[in-house]
Structures are given as structure tokens and as C-alpha cells.
Amino acid sequence: MRKEFLLIPGPTPIPPQVAMAMATEMMNHRGPRFKTLLEELTASLKEVFQTEGRLYILTASGTGAMEAAIVNFVSPGQRIISLTNGSFGDRFAAISEAYGIEVERIASDWGCPLNYQALEDALKADRDKKISAITVVHNESSTGMMNNLALISKIRGDHPALLIVDTVSSMGAVDIPVDRWGIDVCLTASQKALMLPPGLAIISASERAWAAREKTSNSKFYFSLEKAQQFLEIGQTPFTPALSQMVAMQKGLELYFEEGREGVYSRHRRMAKAVRAAARALGLELLVDDQYASMTVTAIIKPPRLDVSQLRSTMRSRFGVEIAGGQGKLSEKIFRFGHLGATVEMDMIVGIAALEMSLSILGHPVELGSGVKAAEEALLEG
């Protein structure tokens, strides 16, 4: 008997009730039942996003919503600032450039905090208000870094640049008050904190963003939010949506609100704390300082003489535990624990136990049980 523990930063495990809801029969996506479903989901997701602005559900993965966030709100030739300190920050810049936008990158090393000062300087220097948007990835899951959105929002102040934020791996898991922080465009995907299978993306827009959209000339069709809005008004989507995921989303959001926003946030904080404490107890180094630590994914620097692929395959084959390696330039330098979505404290115990036993198997000096002990202490501390 083999049991699998999926501890990657998404897709996350899904609750059995959500899995069963996926086994739905089909319905007419232009009929009354779908209208009710779409309206309920939209309203619930606005609560998750803490927004009273506009919100749309797209049939795509998170990157599709990133593209929607660019093509609907920025025109070719316009200037934007792309804050980046990881793989997904770079992706935002790459999408913008693919659509003819002039991108000023404010880049920090992967695993290092964003250069907030440079953002402040750039906005101050922009006397003609030529910078039309700032893109940022809130939770850089490639490094386990959570960027400081509240601070970015404060720095943006009354500069007219739209604040466009990717919260793919954080929305729902931590407190992101979209309206209060003045986030103009915010996007996420289904397979992360929302505990759903991949295939749906969600995007919100402030009225300021919506007004800017009207003047945007970028090429788009499938990701046109103007079409999404037109159809939402009659309880439909412009194109056939991923119906099963939407039915399952209703179940997922029901479970989410049963636990409550604060409950979910606190569970993610505790899981992050346990993993970090365990890694330290095992003598492993964390990529990111505690003050910038992600609540949904933790990157651990591989010790010398340890092979990341070997560690992952040992954890997978011997204990059924799937963790992630690094991405891009960090690919053989770190490994990552995902702790989001339908994962709980005891999954972290499993993951850490598998880690310490696998390190031992691979000849890395480790005191068995010491990681789990530290995790337990962290969990009991609350």
C-alpha cells in the first residue's frame, strides 16, 4: 500500500469532497443553473480577495491571468516597472515585453528582498507620470520569499501607476486586503491556497484599472476582460468554461469559509513555522530570512555533497513524499516544501520525517527525530 504526500507549491492536494465534486455531470453553460453558480462563485471569491471591485474567473492557469493582467491594462509602448526577485517576477516582465511594453526591471537577486528604495526613487523621478503600471509577484514561490505588498502600496502612494499583483501562491493563505491596499489588478489560480485542481484563474480589477482598460490598445481576445464583463452581466462566460472545476470550486470555497479566513491564515503560518524550525534543527540553511518568509513555500539550501534530485527521488520512492526542487538558476541549489492548500500540520510532520530519514539514507549526518521534535515544539508554541 502506497500513500502519496504532495508537498510541492502547487498543485496542492485537494480535499476528498472537492475531488468528488469534480465528478459532476455536465450542464448548459448558457442556462440558469450555471448563472447561479457563476454568481455565487464570483461573490465568494470577492470575499477571499477582500474586494468590492470587479472579479472574473478565467479558464486558464495562473499564467493566463498574468497575461490578462497585462494585455487588458497596458498598451504597447507604455512604460512599466517590473519588480522581480525570482522566476515568476521575471515571467511578468517577459509577458509584458512579449506584448510590446517597455519594461524597467527593478531586479534583486533571487532570494533577496525587493529593492523598495529603487521603486521609490523611480516613481519620484517620474515627474511626467509616464510609468503606467508596477508589476510584482507577492509570493515568489521559486524562492519562498513573500514580498511586502503593503509597503509597495504605500510607496506607490498617489502616483497614477496601476499596481498589478500576482498572488497566485498566496491569495487565500495570507491576509491580502485588495481594496485596502489599493491593488488595482490582482490575480490568482485555483490550484494553490484554494485547494482546487488547476485549470481556473481569477482576476480582480479596481475601477481605476477599469478606466485605464478603456484606453488600452493591446492585442487580446481570449483574455479580454471587456468580454468577460459583458457576459458576466448575463450570468455567463464568453467561452465555454471549465465547468467541473467551477462546481468543485463551490465545494472548495464552502470548506474554505467553514475554516474561516483567519483560521486558514493561521494554519499556513503554523505550517511555515514548523518547516523552518525543523530545517534549522537539522542544520540546514534557509534561503530566505524569517522576516521575508513565505507562509506557503519554504526553500532550503541543499547542504554540500547532497544531490537534490537524489534527495527528492529518495523521499518519493521510499516515503511517498513529493517535494519540489529549485527553478531556473536555483535548480540544483535548493529544494522546496510547499505548505498550502489542503495540507495540515501533520503533513509537515510527515514531510520532515521523510526529509530526515532520506538525509540519513543518503549519508548526510543528521540526528533522526530532531527535525520532527523542532516542528512539534513550533506547532505547540502556536
Added chain:
Amino acid sequence: MRKEFLLIPGPTPIPPQVAMAMATEMMNHRGPRFKTLLEELTASLKEVFQTEGRLYILTASGTGAMEAAIVNFVSPGQRIISLTNGSFGDRFAAISEAYGIEVERIASDWGCPLNYQALEDALKADRDKKISAITVVHNESSTGMMNNLALISKIRGDHPALLIVDTVSSMGAVDIPVDRWGIDVCLTASQKALMLPPGLAIISASERAWAAREKTSNSKFYFSLEKAQQFLEIGQTPFTPALSQMVAMQKGLELYFEEGREGVYSRHRRMAKAVRAAARALGLELLVDDQYASMTVTAIIKPPRLDVSQLRSTMRSRFGVEIAGGQGKLSEKIFRFGHLGATVEMDMIVGIAALEMSLSILGHPVELGSGVKAAEEALLEG
């Protein structure tokens, strides 16, 4: 006890085995299990498409694949011919225009055959070979018209224009030998003849198309097939795919090949024939001549003094049968029976019985049982 019969041109019903397969647990989309799944699906879909060319699975609905078919193969400023005689043909033209392409529409009235002669004339007149592509929707589900792909392929001849074909509502249901007909780019979606929930689109590309792609300058990111190819080579997709749908697709394709391509084609032919015979027996007029009749959707012209919405809501509320109305300019003029995907002969009997009883309820003169009788005769004829 209420039982629903979904007889719209997609999403179609899905077999219970496919529904149950949707209730899958999640997996690492960058791991070995997914690699095997992706490779198996790609190989099976190439059999459905009858192609040895390239083929990619996208997380999007069919319109996403239409956009992919344009942005990867045609550049802004290039000229294309858009053949159109319905809502989806118009959509292909609209997507092309949204991406800066110069579109020459060869348009026929909705429900009328394409103007093949005009295509022939346009290609002959194009001595400098400036027309870089021809777009066409094979099965125009807005009207129940099946366009003549073999003829278009013949007319294209050795003109270098790429033949880009939407087979969203026909691929798998009727014989479309992609390679033999020289279709350069062919696309479909999961929720039609393949009997799967919506959320996946599929696109193939010939080597000629692939060579053209290298010189294409259009803006794209999420729908970049270059990225799809790069990741397919390592058994992955560029972005997190709709995993549940892909697991279910394996089951759906297994059922598809159990019935066999010829078996599936013949089932669709018989269903179409039964619906058409029944409509005629009920004194109703068909929108499209038999010689152009779609095998997957049949459009019936509403009789005078009958309200389409009322007919549909009677069929839905009294008998659990969901049919489609018209789209766009035909919205109150026709109603449509979908007969594709996981629908069988007996579903047509149900649909026709519901139609004749609803017509009777609504005061339309009709001989009860006469539609069903004609359908039965057609089915027994084979």
C-alpha cells in the same frame, strides 16, 4: 426524481467513467507520472487527428486554441482569407483582426454553403502569394453546417497559404484526415466529440506551419506553441495544466478507441439522420440542406407563432431535456439539437419525444409519436 438529458452542441454529456476519473488526486506536473500521462495522451490524440505532425494540449477552451492558431502562425499586417458562414467563422476573423492581421472575409449567409468559388478566384488572383493563411470552421455549430474541408484543401492546392481549421465540434465525430487533407493547423476542444468536460483544447501543426511559425512576429505568451514544444520535449507543459481533465482524458480516449473511430463516426451519422427525419416528419423545416448537414448538431427553423425560449423551457422543465437556441442573428429563429460526444440513439428518441410533446403543450399542431416513428425508421435503416 429528475433526470437530465443534455442535447446541446457542447458541453456534451460525459460517460460516468470519465466523470469518476475527474475525481482524481493531484500529482506533480513536473514529475515522472505526469510525463507518462502527457506522452500517452499526445500519442492517442494524434490518432484521433490522423496526424503524424506536432500536437499540443492547452489548458483553455476552444477559443484559446483558435487564438493559438492565429498568433503562432500569422503576423500582424499579413493577409489571410477567412471563410465564414456562421458565428464561429466570424470569431476566427475577429481574433485575427484583434491581432493586427489583414482579413479578407469570404462570407456566406448563415446556414448557406461557403463560397468555394470565391476562394478559388482569390487564390488564383494572388500571383505574388501574399495570402498567408486561410481560416475555416469545419463544423459551424451555430447553424449545423458542415463545410467541405476536402474541397477547400483541393482548392488551396499548392498555394503556400496555411490551411487553419477549427474542428471544435467535429474532430473525433467525423472523418478528418488531417495529414491527408494537408490541414496545417487543426484545433479542437475537449467538451465535444471527445466526451470530456470543458477546459482543454488541442492543436496540431504541420511541418510547413512550424516553419512559418519561426518567422511569425505576433504577440503571445500563454499560447506560445514554441514554449509548448520546448516543454513537451521533457514531458511537461509550460504552465500548470488542468490535471484532472488530463487524467479523465485518458479514460475518455480509452472509451473512444474501444468503440473505434469508424464506430463513433457511424453513431454520429445515425443520430443526425434520426433527428433530421423526425424534424421533417413533424413538419419542421431544417436550416441546412442534407448535403451540407452537420453530423453533430442540427438546426431546426422554428415554426411561426412558436417562441424558442418557451419551447426550450418547456422541454427543460417538463421533460429534463436541454436543447440550444440560436446564436447571434439566428437567436430567436432556430433551435438546435446537439448529438455528439456521449450521446446515443436513444437520447435522440428522448429528445424528439420531448420536442413533439412540448410542441403539443404549446398548442403547435403535431401528431404525437410521428417524430419518434420517423426517427426509429431512420435508425433501423442504418
